[in-house]
């Protein structure tokens with residue numbers, strides 16, 4: 001792929017956007033509809049109408065009649081049930097106030113309500129609806145959604161974000177547009193590295209087809225809410241590519257400089273080099289190679305997050321067509337320069353003397369691998385090797401396999417399978433260490449994706465780093481949790497009339513964190529050969545209805561993708577059980593679900609002010 005360069009102008013989040021133009025009110029643009037006799041509208045009492053799909057509130061005030069959209073732009077309460085005081089229309093739910101004549105909102109950040117002209121003909125009221133009102137209303141919805149999204153992000157309001165997402169999706173905005181908006185904001189409005197919010201938004205794009213369409217808005221709201229929580233509202237300091245001259249440095253020089261400035265933790269210099277590559281229109285493979293090389297120049301940088309997030313960044317950019325790349329590329333530099341380099345930690349002091357000589361001959365290993373005819377790997381058998389207690393023989397075997405022509409992708413698959421085994425064997429007694437088990441699983445999948453994108457000798461180092469980390473994590477399986485046995489069923493041999501009933505039961509188990517029961521049920525579902533898509537939907541829904549954190553999303557992606565890659569029923573089973581175990585074991589809240597459900601109800605025209613439990 002070739003990069004877009006220069007970028008199309010990004011959204012400017014630093015300036016308040018102008019409100020949408022008011023609908024035209026010239027008589028030629030209007031179609032007037034009869035409403036009722038003037039006598040039917042009492043002074044100060046709103047009267048609702050529904051005309052050609054438009055919901056209106058009509059008021060008599062002093063000597064005139066006025067009409068506006070009946071749905072309060074805050075949360076949809078009927079404005080016909082409000083009141084008018086001194087020409088100010090007051091919504092009776094949360095008391096937003098509007099100029100009755102123009103619809104202008106008195107709240108600084110409140111949306112205006114659309115107003116419509118009224119004509120009185122022989123004591124009968126007529127309301128003017130603009131021609132093409134439906135498309136104008138749709139455009140207003142898009143504009144309002146974009147403004148509300150930015151406001152929600154600035155205010156860190158999940159409900160405003162959910163309202164915006166719902167409105168944008170309803171008005172036809174694509175997930176790519178919404179995700180691009182979020183990625184750009186998330187990169188621009190912080191000085192930090194690649195955050196969990198932008199990673200979740202990228203995962204939203206990656207997993208879009210794996211989740212129930214009814215959960216799509218909820219997924220977007222998750223990512224955007226986390227972005228809001230991790231941005232400050234002030235912009236990242238500006239940086240620019242190098243000037244273009246006839247003496248531009250070549251790629252070898254730029255890569256050497258890039259690695260040196262990352263080594264020196266000089267963030268500004270490294271950012272400028274990355275922006276220069278983008279500005280020069282270098283292919284994605286070149287940018288990937290620079291970033292993946294820097295991410296593996298040190299031992300398992302940031303518990304593998306530097307490489308994992310670098311891969312997510314490229315996936316996100318691909319998903320949004322590289323729009324806004326000059327900004328979205330920048331945060332990863334922070335991850336490369338500031339995260340822990342494990343050769344500097346005491347924990348890795350045993351591993352460094354073992355790994356250093358292997359990494360010194362990495363080019364030679366790579367050349368041997370590329371020259372050898374490709375040899376297939378027994379993924380299952382090698383996974384058992386990777387789960388060994390001592391990293392030294394594992395490192396040796398990886399080198400042997402590479403020299404024999406085994407693809408790095410196959411070794412990544414074995415490492416990911418090992419991550420899944422670590423997860424299903426992770427005992428609940430280790431309560432606080434879920435992140436560690438997630439890191440190896442997610443890292444191995446990220447490395448697999450990185451090899452698909454930009455394989456290189458330098459990237460091979462990531463395999464050795466991951467192998468050592470997998471060994472260090474062996475204590476996570478002490479004691480080792482039981483994995484459901486073949487043919488194992490729930491206590492009492494609970495029976496089900498349909499696969500759907502099984503999945504409903506799975507959600508109940510998740511509600512009460514009945515992890516073992518959930519695993520046994522999923523095991524049964526897989527053994528009985530039911531459709532995998534509804535199971536995926538259910539696992540994703542269980543996660544999305546909670547205020548899930550990044551690792552839950554990562555586990556789901558690794559499990560789903562590696563389930564597809566394998567033709568071995570046992571490997572497939574373990575990946576799906578790993579997802580089940582991780583998702584059902586977490587204790588979280590449901591605020592994002594409630595906000596999104598409320599926003600969707602509003603979009604459908606339901607009243608939040610109505611009680612659900614009314615008789």
Ligand code: FES
Nearest residue numbers: 072074075091094
């Ligand atoms: S102020 Fe009208 S719905 Fe909240």
